Amino acid sequence: MKSRVIGTGSYAPEKVLTNYDLEKMVETNHDWIVARTGIEERRIAADDEFTSDLATKAAQRALEMAGVAADEIDVIVLATITGDYPWPATACIVQNNIGAKNAYAYDVSAACSGFLYALASADDFLMAGRGKKALVIGAELFSRSCIDWTDRNTCVLFGDGAGAVVLEAQESESGVLSSHLYTDGSYLELLYQPGFGVRHQASQEGIEAKLPFLKMQGNEVFKHAVRMMTEVSKEALKHNGYTSKDVGQFIPHQANIRILEATVKRLKLTEEQSFINVNKYGNTSAATIPIAIDEANRGGKLKEGDLALLTAFGGGFTWGGTLLRW
Numbered sequence: 001m002k003s004r005v006i007g008t009g010s011y012a013p014e015k016v017l018t019n020y021d022l023e024k025m026v027e028t029n030h031d032w033i034v035a036r037t038g039i040e041e042r043r044i045a046a047d048d049e050f051t052s053d054l055a056t057k058a059a060q061r062a063l064e065m066a067g068v069a070a071d072e073i074d075v076i077v078l079a080t081i082t083g084d085y086p087w088p089a090t091a092c093i094v095q096n097n098i099g100a101k102n103a104y105a106y107d108v109s110a111a112c113s114g115f116l117y118a119l120a121s122a123d124d125f126l127m128a129g130r131g132k133k134a135l136v137i138g139a140e141l142f143s144r145s146c147i148d149w150t151d152r153n154t155c156v157l158f159g160d161g162a163g164a165v166v167l168e169a170q171e172s173e174s175g176v177l178s179s180h181l182y183t184d185g186s187y188l189e190l191l192y193q194p195g196f197g198v199r200h201q202a203s204q205e206g207i208e209a210k211l212p213f214l215k216m217q218g219n220e221v222f223k224h225a226v227r228m229m230t231e232v233s234k235e236a237l238k239h240n241g242y243t244s245k246d247v248g249q250f251i252p253h254q255a256n257i258r259i260l261e262a263t264v265k266r267l268k269l270t271e272e273q274s275f276i277n278v279n280k281y282g283n284t285s286a287a288t289i290p291i292a293i294d295e296a297n298r299g300g301k302l303k304e305g306d307l308a309l310l311t312a313f314g315g316g317f318t319w320g321g322t323l324l325r326w
């Protein structure tokens, strides 16, 4: 019995923000951004679009591909760090929007690793026999939550978007083979959003100190991301008796082309094996992997029986690797 992906969907807001647009907002330029990050453009949600709207559209597309009605879903797990409200979970809003009246729904907060954490939770739920079908979503709206649009060090990196998969418990050799998840909270301050939670409650002084904005030590994050994603990817392959040569598609968290290239090189994977779309969307945190899975799937890059190796790294620090057979 395995948790098999039977449908994928994604949604990126219509508005495109190019590097040339950013040149008019902060002191930067297209060539610097492309050379350092590989990002050419990113999507920005409309003023009346919220995280739940992006998630709902991605979920509906995944359900449509799967040929599954929303009321057949037993659980919805949504990964986000930029939800509509502090509470309730954005998953509750999506549950209502799509009419998944038989599902219970909750959010997972694991930053850029969120989708892999959510996928592992849903897989555990199905493998425990507590349901047949799960909807797993990654959705983020960074542009109106924690981005300081005057900070060139960070504002060029991120974008908005959502992706989703429908999982079904099947008697099959295909599906999630194993998930390997890690956390090291001692690195919290290298990548986090200081305000406004309970520790720093909303205040005018806090706003002036820019506490609600993402803080990052880019160089440190870079080194850890390459090391952890490489190690956990090797672990996922070894655990299942495979090597890099067996991988059909490597679908890493899309943070930055240099992180991806360094990881691909260390894993001795080829360009053909690696799925990269960071140029089009930037870093959409928990949404990068499900968006990439959907694009790879719809683009015919994931054939039945192929091994897909997923890996992510993000704030916390959190990281993970998942191997699945398509």
Ligand code: ACO
Binding pocket: 027, 028, 029, 032, 033, 036, 037, 112, 152, 153, 154, 156, 157, 191, 216, 217, 218, 219, 221, 222, 225, 253, 254, 255, 256, 283, 313, 314, 315
């Ligand atoms: N445009 C032009 N110049 C810039 C920009 C910009 N947008 N941003 C920074 N610079 C300048 C800096 O001010 C600095 O100038 P200085 O030398 O005069 O002080 C210079 O460029 C070099 O800055 P560095 O920070 O050393 O540049 P680096 O090569 O490390 O690249 C980057 C910065 C792209 C952020 C890199 O560290 C990185 O990719 N880190 C990973 C961060 C990441 O991906 N975070 C996402 C969340 S975590 C995750 O998803 C894995």
